[in-house]
Amino acid sequence: QSALTQPASVSGSPGQSIAISCTGTSSDVGGYNYVSWYQQYPGKAPKLIIFHVNQRPSGVSDRFSGSKSGNTASLTISGLQAGDEAEYYCTSHTGGGAYVFGTGTKVTV
């Protein structure tokens, strides 16, 4: 199972909106509504920000939103803030109880 494809980096100015794509196949992203997104700061454990494609855990800002079209999932960060500067990873179910992470995207504000 190959890693899902994410852009290596995305940048934006404070207040802008950015989108991070996560491209897989019909065997993972396209086949299941089980895409999650994680935010990771350097030296820290990741934090869940989106699950089941577009659900936000309690306590996560509504500036984060998720969607999916075909084999590509997307994370949108609106009202970009300096504190959003981090690495972002998607993950998807691949069938048979297995999962795969994306390659990761560094967000620069």
Add this chain to the structure above:
Amino acid sequence: QVQLVQSGAEVKNPGASVKLSCKASGYIFTNHYMHWVRQAPGQGLEWMGVINSGGRGNTAYAQRFQGRFTMTRDMSATTVYMELTSLTSEDTAVYYCTRDSPSGWMAVDYWGQGTLVTVSS
């Protein structure tokens, strides 16, 4: 409060095996699936496997680790374990034990502190 406390750092020679533990507390252990995720230095996250902490302890592993990776759990000790054999330098990484939330399907809500495994001769 939910806690996942992992065993300490390990240094192993190539070809050796490593077994890590993850002691869970603060919740009903058998109600949650547990995943192991690793991260090599300066690299991305890599999913390794999942275990049902209750029931029959069913597991699923990433294909690339099939045959040299095993997850087990001890319900009485509320602890999950992972063992990785035939280590190479490419297995040098921080290994995280994680808890799937009640929503499930890799919606991980808690992470252990991570265990650094270094493989070097």
